[in-house]
Amino acid sequence: MKKGILDEINRKSGMKVPDGYFDSLHDRVMQNLPQKEIIVERPAPISFWTMAKPWVYMAAMFAGIALMFKVFTWTSGDISDSQMNAMAKDSDTEIVEDFIFLNNVSDYTIYEFIAEVD
């Protein structure tokens, strides 16, 4: 195969550098580089509250559940007849007081009601 003129030139550009240029290149480049600020990432300090938070939340949750359980068992538990009568009496008295307050009931009606209760 016939060699082209570019093969004969043998990849030489004819350019040259000053004596010792490449020997000093590294040092000159490194001298020109600014120092980089080394940023070391430190973990953020953990406060007592951060550590205790999950335990406090868990305790609050259990307390809430216990309270709900207590309320549920108290309202749905067996109540004796005397308790029921006392509650009914209290309840009746409250209803009558509300009625008197809201409807401006006359004194005569009140005496009549007291006489009936007694």
Add this chain to the structure above:
Amino acid sequence: MAQFDEDKITEELRHPDTCRDAFSEVVKHYGRPLYWQIRRMVTSHDDADDLLQNTFLKAWDNIELFRGEAKLSTWLYRIAVNESINFLNKQRKIQNISLDGENDYMLTSLESEEYFDGDEIQKYLQEAIMTLPEKQRLVFNMKYFDEMKYEDISDILGTSVGALKATYHHAVKKIENFLKTKNVD
């Protein structure tokens, strides 16, 4: 001289405490090829030296952005090529010369260049290279002088291998025709 282990150096560049030493190895390893890449584009030794310093300075400033997706050499060559092209564009503006008039300007730089001692054929070759458009000149320099693989040139310039082969072929033809007009064959 210790073997240059690109993977190890890339890893060390990511850590602040080993970064500077690793970069020092990079400068030792790539200083010479990058210099010649720039020098062949801008002709003048002084300009090439300045641009090489800027190339390493930019690489150092942006070392945190280098994540190793591309090869280290590809990344450095890209910076060097961009620096060279920006410099030539600035020179064009300063000298107020068009793309057509660039050849004359470059030729004058070559003739006044202290660090050029090529024979007549090498001078004609440089003249021929200067007639090429910027992209062809880059591709020709990388392929002819540095004997780089098309795949590596493709990574640096972001051009397909097929297009690079065509570009190189056109560049060679133009240079051979130019040399024929000078009776060099």
